[in-house]
Amino acid sequence: MRRARFAVSDGENTSDRATVQDALTFDLRVPDTSDDDHLAAQRVAMFDLAPALLGATHLVWGLACFLVQPMSLFAPVSCNPLIPLLAVLALDGLAFAGLWFRDKLRLSPRTVAGGLCGYIGISGALWMAYGLTLDCTLHSSHAAFIALSFGAGLGAATIVSISSPPVAIVNALVAMTGALAVSRQPEVLAGITFLAVVNIAYTVASARTVLTNARARLALEAQARKALQFVDEFENSGRGWFWETNNLGTLSYVSQQLADDFKCNPDELLGRQFTDLLSVDSGSPDSMREERTLGFHLSARFPFSDVIVRAASDEDIHWSLSGNPLFDSRGRFLGFRGIGTDLTEQRRSEQEVARLARFDSLTGLPNRALMRQTLDEALRNATSRRKGCSLFLIDLDRFKNVNDTLGHPIGDALLRQVADRLKSVMGDHGQVGRLGGDEFKAVLPGTVETGLLESLARTLIEQVSRPYIIEGHRVIIGASVGIAIGDPGRSCADSMIRNADLALYAAKAAGRGKHCFYEAAMHSEATDRQRLEHDLRLALERQEMFVAYQPIVLAAGEEISGFEALVRWNHPARGMISPDKFIGIAEECGMIGKIGEFVLRSAVGEAAHWPEHVRIAVNLSPIQFNDPHITDTIAAVLSDYGFRPERLELEITEGVFLADSDATDGTFARLKSLGVRLALDDFGTGYSSLGYLKKAPFDKIKIDQSFVRGAASTTKRNGAIIRAIVTLADSLDMDTTAEGVETHDDLFLIRELGVSQVQGYIFGKPMTGEEARKLANSSRVEAEGFQCIREPRQRLMRRAIAAINGKTTEIRLRNISAMGALVECADNVMPGQSITIDIVGVGPVIGIVRWAQAGKFGLQFAEQFDLARLSAKRAKGNDVTMLQPWYVNQGPNKVAS
Template structure:
């Protein structure tokens, strides 16, 4: 119970190092449960390791001296001989010394060892007392004083050996007092020995208190040191930083291995070297004032410093950030510096990479949008300073989306890299090319305002981009459109220049792609007009401004009506009739085509429900509608609502749906055919025609584009339309498809279409698009009669022009009317004969050669030897006005080479 209470009491609270008297008295023999207290106890046992050797040496010296001075007692044959206790004492000393030496092997707890030492001291004291008594009994001449001297010598040394351990001091004191009682005889001696023993015990307790307190403090410091060392090791192992220390002379007294690794050596090799000899301050122009100060300045001034960027004086591209504080002792003497270092190498690389990614396109390596904006602004500032303009190209790739959709994005990425190389090669030293994102590029040409050079660069750029590419075995062909704008030095802003180039690019795409167009101020008004028109188109359906007209489709064999094509019309309340060629592309751009297309489909089916069952209705389906996942459900819903049989609905699809060709396209075709509707390929022969479309798409009809039909009957040597139509008809018949010729207007073309075997005809010759009421009457007729011109007449210039010619060697003035590219009507008072050859000098235009084809009183008709360009008859603008109005002063005008 006592030991348990003491064990609990012997566990001091944190901060209470000083041991109590009771705790110091019994600390060494108590069973301690605290690991920290056991460590202190083990440390105290270590101080007693040589106690047995000290006592043994004393015992051997004193006993040997006695035997030398009194040899007669050394060889006494009785058990009372002094040699017996002397030998036993020495054996105990040797045993105790050996036990203390190898105590760790026996794994005995400290308190057990101290208890054993107490027993050892008690036994040794008893044996040594018996040794003194034996000497006195063997030598009658020996006095009590001699015995006391022997005892005091041994017991005094025991007291000295046990002075640091109160339990052992207590045992020694008890032995001394008992020995005095038994052999002292003198009360004075007994009192003296008792007092001295108690004083020794008190001193031992006081020493134990101090030693225990020191041990506890030492353990706490060591624990903190171990924890700090663990933190240091873990911090250094992470590679995030390291520690360094210098002495007062500035030489290294400690460095982490990480610092030494950058010098490819061991840390010990750097000790003793001056710290400043190993490092150099980073001279980065963007460094702060603190970073520009040398490390030597901080060290010599003994100022604390933080985050000083340095580089090791080695070959590696390494950067460190150093922080340090001066160290002073309690007397204010400078001891050196101690600090921490952080490796900034990876951070700087990351910052450089982040900076590069923030300024350059990761795919092509070209400057990105932000970098190109900065380049443009710098070019404009430079232009203002030099009073010279700055040009900019906005480049958009044509048909790039088709590459991504059909061949995949990896091929598209590879294509963009090759395009970037070609653009960079074309631009050369003239300007900086960059990628804005997607398939859009930009070029800034500082100081370049020569129109001829800009046109030459644009044409070369388009030609180079349009050359075929070979990527992973795929032959890829794309195009490019370019919008060009020229900035006015000192007045143009970057935003305005980009907006102008975008407008020019839009115009280039609207002009048919693969073109370059310069920005013109009128484009702003056109863009505003387009925006206003788009806003009005959004409300056209609700306002009832849209209507559907129907154009008949007639069979060529018997001229019976096969069906009608539904065509949307927009009658604006103030603008009047707006052409579908103008508002349908606008609807596609604005995302309105789906809504308008569904309304046209619903309206057309409702109208077709009033027609005879054999008359079909053809409705155009835009690529955006076709690629809508819900298109099949939408068509089925309106068929069910109108009650029209699916085979009476013919959906006309352009080749644009194949630009996003994929599994979804094939799936939509299959679902529409399963629904029972007919499919027609519209505008065949234009765009990106491919026979592969006809192979996999289940079309029922091919519509031949009107560009091949109009003028097909012309006998011109350059007219190949008839051959193209014949090839299309043959292909369609082989695949089991009908054919329909669009845009038939003359009887000559109609006759040719019949001869070539085209199945159906659609054009003004059989009727213009009409509203629903007229269409109903026409749908109930059996046949329709062709009505129109016999042949197509060339466009004619109606205004009269004066001309001079020579007839029968007489020079006279004539008047020309109805001038076309092939000939003209001439008013002349002198008769001429058919077949006469004339040279006619048109005033303001120049001479043309012609032959007379017919002649009558006062007039004759001529046919030009070469095709005449009617634009030559247009009025010319004064060059001075043109230069003043269209070409700013900072733009150089010359013909492109």
């Protein structure tokens, strides 16, 4: 079936006409397209009143014939006209009902058209039967009346069928059949046939015209709907809107989006001057040019494109307008029609892009580029104001562990909270920024006093180290800080960043959670650290590492309970390197996993030759613990050596709880399912949360050596702390091990307090595998060592500054220990007096005077002093700079010189 195509231009139909075949078959065939389906439904609707017209005709002529010649319902069937009359009237009613309820009956247009053909045929046949029965009933004088009634029925049917060729054909066949039944005269038959052919031809021609025009109209409507759909989609997409004015410049059409900018309905804007809605963007440097451009084009009726204007509203709304003038066929100006684009979001996006180029998107802090600019400006101001500046580099400790165990979303939330705490600590002292990852920077213009810097650094570390609660997870991290002080006119940004970075490395090397000032010696230390990291990566391959074993002895009977496996590194050039020096490097460079597996295999392999009652303890770092394959690795090692799991004791520090999560609990459960024992190492040095002991299935608590060494001293409260730990462990059915026991006095106290096991130099230093095997097979081990121990002291003299009796005085410190020092001072002090001293290169320390003599007094520190702070060597001349920079209280001429 050929489908016609239509092209519409200027409202006139220039398409191909529908074919005769289309006209003859359209009503009875299945529609090819949705438009044809819609058109077929429309054509069927033209027949809605056809049964009513035919029914009225049949009823009127039936009543007329009844009045002419009353008839009986009980007359013979062959001569009773009431039967066909009632039948045709019933058929009319059924046809009317079928057309009226066709939608509810779900009749397709094709079915209805076919039914109409049948209805016309049957109705015509019944009406002919009615006429024939009338011929038998009425007298010959009423022959003309019979012919009129017959003709009326056929005429009404012709009127009904004039719209549909198939129905017209059926009606013509009925008419010719009726004529043949009524009259045999050739003239009558020829006339009827001629009229039928003319009627069919007219109907076909009319149907072709109707189909052609209807299809053209539907095509136009489809294009109009599509155009409206495009307009709606364009307007609803937010990419732009349409506007139109009349020849007077008043709005005749506006889009909803334009009305939304003014918070009103589009109807409220119609009739207003278009220029009343606009005000040229005064913030643009080209505002005058834009104003002249828009005004000129509107007044001159010229097209314009992409003119930037600002909406006359309270909000900062910007548009880009384009418009074209409209003229009719006579050249009369009709107005403007155009489109507008909302540039508000685009401008906001541009501003956001500019902001993101300077600020960190996660925390909102200045990013690396802006912080570098801030540092450059601080140094320039320092030169002009003769006042230095300082730089903090801040690195979060154990942040990677949070990301690995809890996921990056939790890590991002943690970084945002850290940023808030850093800003709170820094306050007005300086600007905090994020460099990326877990690295932050703080620039402190004009701040060079080491006391203030040290106080800020300590507060910063303390605040960052406080626990975080994120989505139900309790997270604990730490921070290390590197500090560099810049001199005005002498320091540059690159050197300060490098120096602060070196100080940060030194803080990490000091055990993390520390702060360090830059010192010249750190350059060589950084180079040395890089070499050490390089050598560490090759140490396992070169077989430079080995495992030493320190005995763990039962406190009651001095029998060997087990050994702790300790990794050792014998460097070919440096000799023995302390684990405290290379374990931290191994964790940072990713070597701790390989080293840990090496220690585990070596220790289990050696312990396999020991008696069955002797255990082996192996340290498990937090990084190893968080490895999802750690359980499989331990199981494989146990299987390879046929080692009973209960003989393996894994020592775990509190670091595994810093990212408290379901993954941590799952790892504990899998390790216990293997049958190995778990020990909480270094208990008392961290947060020592009792929640750890409640959640984790530990079998032992190891009391840190900082509580054990010197516990027998009457000046310390370590014994009470140890007693509390032992009581707690006993109530939880856990063993206890005291680390670092070196004297007989401490051993006696440990036994008296009920500690289960002892580990320390008093029973043996770490030894080789052969020595450990020999000791494991012995029955007992004897304690050896000194009876008591004295606090270590730093005998080198240290200079300091103190405020005594309201006057700043330089003092000297001798015999410095963790608890106090001997102070040489010319001023008189009183016992019980509290004094704050600032040790050169170390910082402030608070103490109480215990005794005083002429020229000297004894000072007891308020808190235990870390002697390691005195061990770092400082470059000559740095001490004075750290206490009071060279440029303080200097005149301009002196600084310039």
